[in-house]
Amino acid sequence: MLPQRVEVDAKTSQLTSDQDLARRVAEGDLGAFEMLYNRHSRRVYSLCLRMTSNQAEAEDLTQEVFIQLYRRISSYRGEAAFTTWLHRLTVNQVLMRFRKRNVRFEATTEDGELPVVAEHDIPKSMPIVDQIALDRAVSQLPTGYRTVFILHDVEGYEHEEVARMLGITVGTSKSQLHKARLKLRKILTSKGVVS
Amino acid sequence: MNCSDCQELLSGFIDNELSVVDRENVRTHLSKCSHCESVYQDLSQIVCLSRNLPEVGVGSHLWAEIERKITPQRVTLWDLVWSYRLNLSIGLPQVLVAAMVFMGLGLVATFAYRPYISSQNLLSSASSGRNILTTTALMNVMKPEEAEIQNSIDRLTKTVQQKQGRWDPSLQSVFQRNLGIVDRSIQESQQLVRNNPDDHIAYEMMMLAYKEKLRLLEQFANLQK
Numbered sequence: 416m417l418p419q420r421v422e423v424d425a426k427t428s429q430l431t432s433d434q435d436l437a438r439r440v441a442e443g444d445l446g447a448f449e450m451l452y453n454r455h456s457r458r459v460y461s462l463c464l465r466m467t468s469n470q471a472e473a474e475d476l477t478q479e480v481f482i483q484l485y486r487r488i489s490s491y492r493g494e495a496a497f498t499t500w501l502h503r504l505t506v507n508q509v510l511m512r513f514r515k516r517n518v519r520f521e522a523t524t525e526d527g528e529l530p531v532v533a534e535h536d537i538p539k540s541m542p543i544v545d546q547i548a549l550d551r552a553v554s555q556l557p558t559g560y561r562t563v564f565i566l567h568d569v570e571g572y573e574h575e576e577v578a579r580m581l582g583i584t585v586g587t588s589k590s591q592l593h594k595a596r597l598k599l600r601k602i603l604t605s606k607g608v609v610s
Numbered sequence: 611m612n613c614s615d616c617q618e619l620l621s622g623f624i625d626n627e628l629s630v631v632d633r634e635n636v637r638t639h640l641s642k643c644s645h646c647e648s649v650y651q652d653l654s655q656i657v658c659l660s661r662n663l664p665e666v667g668v669g670s671h672l673w674a675e676i677e678r679k680i681t682p683q684r685v686t687l688w689d690l691v692w693s694y695r696l697n698l699s700i701g702l703p704q705v706l707v708a709a710m711v712f713m714g715l716g717l718v719a720t721f722a723y724r725p726y727i728s729s730q731n732l733l734s735s736a737s738s739g740r741n742i743l744t745t746t747a748l749m750n751v752m753k754p755e756e757a758e759i760q761n762s763i764d765r766l767t768k769t770v771q772q773k774q775g776r777w778d779p780s781l782q783s784v785f786q787r788n789l790g791i792v793d794r795s796i797q798e799s800q801q802l803v804r805n806n807p808d809d810h811i812a813y814e815m816m817m818l819a820y821k822e823k824l825r826l827l828e829q830f831a832n833l834q835k
Binding site: 485569 | 617618620621622627649652653656657659660661662663664665666667668669672673675676679680681791795798801802806808809811812814815819821822825
């Protein structure tokens with residue numbers, strides 16, 4: 416019976432660790448790879464989509480990430496957590512794509528200099544920001560701001576890690592993050608999302 | 611501290627990265643300035659929400675596409691062994707005669723084109739490994755473990771190159787395809803390490819790619835034993 420089989424598979428998937436699945440994939444078990452895909456594809460795709468702000472590119476990158484994962488999985492020794500490993504593989508793929516497009520993280524983005532926060536520019540309050548609105552606002556950030564914001568605020572990397580990955584200084588990473596947050600606030604208020 | 615100074619430090623304040631003095635100055639300003647306090651509240655809210663952004667669903671067609679792309683590329687050791695057995699099924703005497711002929715041709719070709727081959731080795735070898743000059747130059751900047759694994763790769767590459775002439779075309783093709791994939795991985799990882807020399811995860815990935823190449827070469831080097 417199909418429903419039972421699905422339930423058993425789903426149960427097995429829940430019970431099997433990523434490490435075990437990775438080992439089985441390395442032995443040629445495509446079913447195990449599909450389980451890994453089902454388990455992690457949403458997170459990988461979400462990260463790709465947020466970093467690129469482009470659905471087709473995010474799908475393309477997600478494909479690349481899982482193909483790379485499949486090729487390299489026999490090399491995974493379990494020294495780092497699988498999710499950390501996969502996550503880093505994803506970030507690397509996206510950054511490589513950016514580099515091919517000559518996206519520069521050090522240079523000031525199209526937003527120009529650090530926004531000077533003048534009194535009259537700042538709305539009095541921004542009481543409610545929902546996640547969907549924030550997600551949309553993030554997609555409107557210039558690439559440099561967006562990348563630092565996602566890596567630090569969304570994905571939880573420290574400034575030192577962000578700086579290493581992007582080839583920028585820690586100071587630049589902090590500065591870009593601050594600009595990104597201010598820019599987000601500006602976008603959210605100008606769109607009338609918040610009162 | 612004026613409003614501009616305060617707002618400049620707000621991200622550091624939220625992330626708890628300020629010195630004690632700066633932190634106290636910001637706190638004092640916020641307690642007196644409702645405007646900056648409002649900016650602070652907004653930024654805090656953005657930071658808080660960003661930690662819990664929902665995951666986005668991925669199209670169901672994606673898995674089918676990935677599966678299609680990976681299935682033909684995977685070549686197991688069994689495939690290689692099977693391919694080797696097929697060769698033997700045509701009969702040992704024929705194989706031996708063919709091997710001798712190939713070896714003879716190989717020797718003639720090696721001696722006849724030795725100067726040409728030497729100069730080519732010095733220039734480049736796209737997918738079959740690194741050239742001598744490049745390897746020597748790279749050894750100077752490599753970490754010891756990277757240099758060690760590169761030495762092993764070079765040694766095995768020579769072994770495989772010696773045996774490669776005796777493989778049938780399908781086996782040659784399998785080898786070249788896999789080697790091309792592994793070499794691309796190595797090049798990508800090297801690029802990452804070059805861009806961020808302190809990135810230990812990128813370095814780990816590069817070493818994994820090297821080990822993958824080593825394993826591939828070992829498989830094919832041992833295949834003819």
